Amino acid sequence: xxxxxxxxxxxxxxxxxxxxxxxxxxxxxxxxxxxxxxxxxxxxxxxxxxxxxxxxxxxxxxxxxxxxxxxxxxxxxxxxxxxxxxxxxxxxxxxxxxxxxxxxxxxxxxxxxxxxxxxxxxxxxxxxxxxxxxxxxxxxxxxxxxxxxxxxxxxxxxxxxxxxxxxxxxxxxxxxxxxxxxxxxxxxxxxxxxxxxxxxxxxxxxxxxxxxxxxxxxxxxxxxxxxxxxxxxxxxxxxxxxxxxxxxxxxxxxxxxxxxxxxxxxxxxxxxxxxxxxxxxxxxxxxxxxxxxxxxxxxxxxxxxxxxxxxxxxxxxxxxxxxxxxxxxxxxxxxxxxxxxxxxxxxxxxxxxxxxxxxxxxxxxxxxxxxxxxxxxxxxxxxxxxxxxxxxxxxxxxxxxxxxxxxxxxxxxxxxxxxxxxxxxxxxxxxxxxxxxxxxxxxxxxxxxxxxxxxxxxxxxxxxxxxxxxxxxxxxxxxxxxxxxxxxxxxxxxxxxxx
Numbered sequence: 001x002x003x004x005x006x007x008x009x010x011x012x013x014x015x016x017x018x019x020x021x022x023x024x025x026x027x028x029x030x031x032x033x034x035x036x037x038x039x040x041x042x043x044x045x046x047x048x049x050x051x052x053x054x055x056x057x058x059x060x061x062x063x064x065x066x067x068x069x070x071x072x073x074x075x076x077x078x079x080x081x082x083x084x085x086x087x088x089x090x091x092x093x094x095x096x097x098x099x100x101x102x103x104x105x106x107x108x109x110x111x112x113x114x115x116x117x118x119x120x121x122x123x124x125x126x127x128x129x130x131x132x133x134x135x136x137x138x139x140x141x142x143x144x145x146x147x148x149x150x151x152x153x154x155x156x157x158x159x160x161x162x163x164x165x166x167x168x169x170x171x172x173x174x175x176x177x178x179x180x181x182x183x184x185x186x187x188x189x190x191x192x193x194x195x196x197x198x199x200x201x202x203x204x205x206x207x208x209x210x211x212x213x214x215x216x217x218x219x220x221x222x223x224x225x226x227x228x229x230x231x232x233x234x235x236x237x238x239x240x241x242x243x244x245x246x247x248x249x250x251x252x253x254x255x256x257x258x259x260x261x262x263x264x265x266x267x268x269x270x271x272x273x274x275x276x277x278x279x280x281x282x283x284x285x286x287x288x289x290x291x292x293x294x295x296x297x298x299x300x301x302x303x304x305x306x307x308x309x310x311x312x313x314x315x316x317x318x319x320x321x322x323x324x325x326x327x328x329x330x331x332x333x334x335x336x337x338x339x340x341x342x343x344x345x346x347x348x349x350x351x352x353x354x355x356x357x358x359x360x361x362x363x364x365x366x367x368x369x370x371x372x373x374x375x376x377x378x379x380x381x382x383x384x385x386x387x388x389x390x391x392x393x394x395x396x397x398x399x400x401x402x403x404x405x406x407x408x409x410x411x412x413x414x415x416x417x418x419x420x421x422x423x424x425x426x427x428x429x430x431x432x433x434x435x436x437x438x439x440x441x442x443x444x445x446x447x448x449x450x451x452x453x454x455x456x457x458x459x460x461x462x463x464x465x466x467x468x469x470x471x472x473x474x475x476x477x478x479x480x481x482x483x484x485x486x487x488x489x490x491x492x493x494x495x496x497x498x499x
Contacts, residue, residue, distance in 0.1 A: 006121070006132045006133055006134045007037075007133045007134070008119070008133070008134045008135065008136075009035050009036055009037045009133065009134070009135045009136070010031075010034045010035045010036060010135070010136050010137065010409070011027055011034060011035075011036040011037075011135060011136065011137045011138075011139055011409065012036070012037055012039065012120070012122055012133065012135035012137070012138055012139065013027075013036060013037070013038040013039075013139045013141055014038075014039055014108050014138075014139070014140045014141060014142055014353065014355070015038070015040060015047060015140065015141035015142045015143070015353070015386075016038050016040035016042075016045045016046070016047065016089075016093070016102050016104075016141075017045075017046060017047020017048055017049065017050075017089070017141065017143070018047060018048075018049075018066070018068075018089065018394060018395055018398065019047070019141035019143070019386040019387075019388070019394075019398045019401075019402075020038050020040070020047070020141035020386075021045070021068075021089055021092055021093055021098060022068055022386075022395065022398055022399055022402050023139055023141055023386060023398075023401075023402045023405070024036060024038060024093075024098045024101060025068070025070060025096055025098065025402075026399070026402035026403050026405075026406045027139075027402065027405065027406045027409065029070075029406065030403070030406035030407060030409070030410050031406060031409055031410050031413065034409070036101060037101055037103060037133070037135075038098070038101055038102040038103065039102075039103050039106040039107075039108060039124065040102055040103070040104050040105075040106065041105070041106065041107045041108075041147070041353075042104065042105070042147075043104055043105055044090070044104065045086070045089050045090050045093055045099075045102070046085075046086040046089055046090070047143065048143065049082050049083075049085040049086040049089065050086055051147055051169065052082055052168065052169065052171075053082065053171050053173070054168040054171040054190070054193075054194055054197075055171075055194060055197035055198050056081075056193045056194055056196060056197025056198070057081065057082035057193060058079050058080060058081050058082060058193060058300075059079045059080050059082075059085060060079075060189045060193070060297070060298050061079075061249070061298070061392065061393040061394070062078045062079060062245045062249070062393065063075065063077070063078065063079055063080040063085070064078075064225075064238065064241045064242045064245050065242050065245050065246050065249070065392065065393035065395065065396055066080075066085070066393040066394060066395050067088065067238075067395065068092065068395065068399070069238070069239070069242060069395075069399060071092050071095075071096070072234045072235055072237070072238030073088070073238060074234075076221050076225060076226060076229065077220050077221050078218065078219060078220055078221055078222065078225070078245075078300070079218075079220065079298070079300055103126070105126060105127055106124050106125070106126040107124065107125040107126075108122055108123070108124055108353070108355050109123045109124070109125055109355065109356065110122075110123045110355060110356040110357075110358070111123070111138055111355060111356075111357055111358070112357075112358045112359070112360070112361060113138075113357075113358070113359045113360070113380070113381055113382065113383070114360060115359070115360055115381070115419070116485065117485060118136070118381070118382065118418040118419045118484075118485045119134045119135065119136060120134060120135045120136075120137075120138045120382065120383075121133075121134050122134065122135060122138065136382060136418070137382045137383070137384070137405075137409060138382060138383050138384075139383075139384045139385075139386070139405060140352050140353065140355065140383075140384070140385045140386065141386045141398075142352060142353030142355070142385075143353070143387070144349055144350070144351065144387055144449065145347040145348060145349050145350060146347070146348045146349075146350045146354065147169075147353075149169075149348055150167050150168070150169040150170075150343075150345070150346065150347060150348060151345050151346040151347055151348045152167060152343055152345060153345060155320055155322065155323055156320075156321070156322035156323065157322035157323035157324065157329075158323050160322075160323055160324060160325050161323040161324070161325060161326075161327075161338075161341065162325045162326065163326070163327075163338055163339045163340055163341060164339070164340050164341070165340075165341045165342075165343060166340065166341075166342055166343070167342075167343050167344075167345075168190045168194065168342060168343075168344050169347075175340070177198055177201060177202050177339075177340055178201045178202070179201075179202070179203050180202055180203055180339040180340050181202070181203050181204050181206075181327075181337050181338050181339045181340070182198055182202045182204070182205045182206070182338065182339070182340045182341075182342065183205075183206045183208055183327070183328060183336050183338040183340070183341050183342070184198075184205065184206070184207050184208065184341075184342040184344050185208050185209075185320075185341065185342065185343050185344060185345060186207075186208075186209065186342075186343070186344030186345050186346070187207060187209035187210075187211070187212060187213040188213060188295075188297060188344065188346065189295065189297050189298075190344040191207055191209075191342075191344040192207075192213070192215060192297050192299055192304045194342060194344060195207055195304060195307060195313050196299075196303040196304050196306070196307050196313075199307040199312035199313045200312065202312075204312065204313070204314075205307070205312065205313040205314075206313070206314050206315075206316055206336055206338075207313065207314070207315045207316070208316050208318065208320070208328065208330075208336065209284075209315065209316070209317050210317075210318075210319055211287060211288065211317070212283075212284055212285050212286055212287045212317065213285075213287060213294065213297055214267050214285075214287055214291050214292075214294075214296050214297065215267070215271070215285065215296075215297050215298075215299050215304060215305070216252075216267060216270070216296050216297065216298055216299065217270055217274065217298075217299050217300075217301065217302035217305070218298045218299070218300055218301075219300070219301060220300045220301055224241070224244065225241050228240045228241055229241075246392065246393075246396060246464055246465065246468075247465065249391075249392050249393075249464075250391075250392060250463065250464055250465050252296075253292055253296075253391045253392070256290070256291035256292045256296070257290075257291075257292055260290035260291060263290075263291045264286075264290070264291060267285075267291060268281060268282075268285070268286065270302075271285045271305065273302075274302040274305030274306065274309065275305055275308060275309055276309050279308075283317055284315040284317050285315075292391065295390060295391070316330070316334070316336065318330040318331060318332050318334065319331045323341075326338070328341065349448060349449065350448055351366040351385070351448055351449050351450065352366065352385060357380070357383075359379075359380060359381065364377070364380055366448060366449055366450050367448060367449065367450065367451065369450050369451065370424065370429065370431070370450060370451050370452070370453050370458045371434060371450040371451065371452055371453075371458065371460050372422035372457055372458060372479070373401075373404065373457045373474075374387065374397065374401070374434075374452075374460045374461075375387070375401040375404065375405065376421070376422050377422070377450055378421070378422050378423060378424050378458075379421055379422075379423060380421055381419045381420065381421040382419060382420060382421070383421075384401065384405045386398045386401050386402065387401075389462060389464060390435050390462065391462050392462075392464045393464075396464040396467075396468075397464065397467065400467055400468065400471050403471065404471065404474060404476075407474070407476055408420060408476055408480075411476045411477075412482065415482065416484065417482040417483065417484060418483070418484050418485050419481075419482065419483045419484070419485070420480055420481070420482050421480070421481055422457070422479055422480055422481075423479060423480070423481045424458070424479070425479055429453030429454045429455050429458050430453065430454040431451040431452065431453065431454075432451070432452045432453070432454065432460075433449075433451075433452065434449045434450055434451065434452050434460055435449070435460075435462075457478055457479055
């Protein structure tokens with residue numbers, strides 16, 4: 001039952017990162033009178049870009065597609081540092097009037113949709129106090145991984161290690177690695193970002209990987225970006241650079257998927273170009289999988305290869321036997337001495353930020369539902385979840401999602417509907433994984449994420465260009481069910497009777 005004194009909003013947005021700020025802007029752009037609230041579990045804006053503070057943290061896709069299309073990025077570099085991105089989000093929220101709508105240090109624990117009122121009752125925990133709000137529409141901008149825990153396998157002998165073990169997701173502010181021997185366990189985007197940042201100050205940095213990852217050198221800046229920014233108005237320049245980068249990124253992805261052998265050879269040649277003569281590229285940089293079966297890691301200007309070439313860092317491809325008091329013993333018999341071990345072992349995926357969702361008290365199990373255009377769930381009313389691409393910038397999809405949700409709400413308000421949800425029609429589509437990657441963090445997720453179908457609008461495509469084109473002709477009513485609350489329906493019937 002909804003408390004009589006609960007605050008009521010048209011939309012409750014959960015999360016004040018890239019997705020949440022974009023959602024707020026797009027919702028009010030389309031629905032100027034909308035009453036909305038953003039609740040954020042952390043103490044300040046940023047989401048991912050406030051959580052991760054390890055050395056060198058940066059975007060792993062270009063910043064012109066990662067930033068908002070409606071607020072041009074002012075820098076010239078292709079990638080941006082984590083603190084720059086967080087500052088951009090903070091400034092954007094203040095400049096566009098979004099900041100006053102954010103309530104910080106507020107955790108959403110559960111939300112239940114009642115079909116007799118068509119309202120979500122949302123349980124909050126703010127400064128240790130339980131509170132409740134109601135909302136007509138619930139929009140989760142919580143990402144797809146846990147903020148309170150990363151993936152962290154147990155290693156034999158950890159308690160014997162006399163050095164320090166840290167996880168990048170919880171980087172100690174006072175960690176001093178100057179002159180220290182550092183071993184980074186992992187070979188993904190975090191590891192290849194950390195190592196070039198730490199190597200100049202550390203005594204030596206070793207990346208210990210169980211298996212290789214594809215690395216792709218990419219320039220920090222390019223002449224076309226500088227030319228466009230110099231010759232065009234800021235918004236025009238941003239649009240040109242953004243679309244160019246989107247096409248280039250998607251073209252590289254499609255080339256890798258269509259021509260895996262050719263792309264393997266290309267990536268290998270790039271590695272040979274940066275690494276010293278005679279380096280064992282095939283042991284350390286030749287994965288068993290095809291390019292883009294797992295995410296391709298960007299290394300700006302080949303900085304990771306450069307640190308290997310100058311001897312400040314090395315790659316060891318092996319498995320861990322156990323930790324020792326002074327390092328890590330490998331199954332090959334080699335021992336890596338270490339003062340600090342960084343477990344860059346990945347994320348722990350979770351849908352909806354771990355919030356317990358229910359409809360009329362019946363739990364919503366994400367893995368039992370299909371994703372509708374990658375942002376709604378079948379038979380779950382007045383609900384959206386914002387999640388980005390894994391093969392392109394996060395914001396490319398979440399901005400499409402925000403505009404689609406804004407259009408849906410505008411349609412509901414214009415027609416007087418209080419409830420909307422997608423419903424499967426005809427035979428149930430064949431189900432596929434929500435994300436088309438075989439990365440460890442995806443495979444570990446099991447049934448914690450929604451399913452994708454094999455036909456529109458239940459497909460979860462990973463093509464930003466096609467999605468952007470399709471978004472121009474979306475039918476907001478396609479496989480959607482709209483209705484009003486029973487009370488509203490009775491009022492309309494009484495009006496008809498007495499008319």
